[in-house]
Amino acid sequence: MKKILIIGLAILLFGCKNAAEDNGKIKVVTTTTMLTDLVKNIGGDAVQVEGLMGAGVDPHLYKASEGDVSKLYNAEIIFYSGLHLEGKLVDVFERMEASGKKTIGLGEFINKDELISSKLFASNYDPHVWFNIQFFKQFANKVTNVLSEAHPEKLDYFSENNRVYQEKLDALEIEVKDKIETLPKEKRILVTAHDAFNYFGNKYGFEVVGLQGLSTATEAGVQDVQRLSDFIINNKVQAIFIESSVPRRTIEALREAVLSKNHDVTIGGSLYSDALGNPGTEEGTYIGMFKYNVNTIVEALR
């Protein structure tokens, strides 16, 4: 009820203002930084993208502010990641869709047979699909199709942007595979703050262990830390990783547990899992983020 009131208020406050600010660009709102970067690549100058979440923001826990609701209401098209990644925004998306707005959960269009299932997660699937570059290529195709359907006069422009971006993603795939090839198979064990890297692990032959499970909404318990510290010692894991969108104390507690058993493990660096780096930096793009993660992982585990 309260949320309906907020939307009503947003219509009153921002409904008229929107027309005055019209710059002729297609207004798109995205959720995560990965999607913001993607829509910028495909939409180019024709699109004005507003991302709700910034660098270091955890999408599992993110709640919509009143300002967000008005941004969503004023958008022509909304792209979100889906598969319950943005677990606290699901009902907002449903209301936007019910009001007739194009509201696209990109992860929902991936063939379910190719997804990693998880009974622990609300969607029944692991939502961290962007860590398979081939899935992100599918995201790019879907964004291109949705934008082109809404604005057929710009079809050639979006298609060309997509062609260029697909080539860059293909080059990324080759670079990443080459880098990972330099890491012996037995050293491919990736211990991180939460289970964001299962698709990455499947694709490149890593055993992946997250301290917190698929969503950061469930906190790691003392037993999780003890179990995982034994795993690290038994498997001679050299390095574990913090994540930019998850508080570092969980991984630090894990390291303490390993040290207390007279073994050592280093913190191999901070990975970008559910959010990119700061805008304007290389890690602030999907492609830059992916390279940074792979370099960090390979150098620390080598």
Ligand SMILES: [Zn+2]
């Ligand atoms: Zn996550």
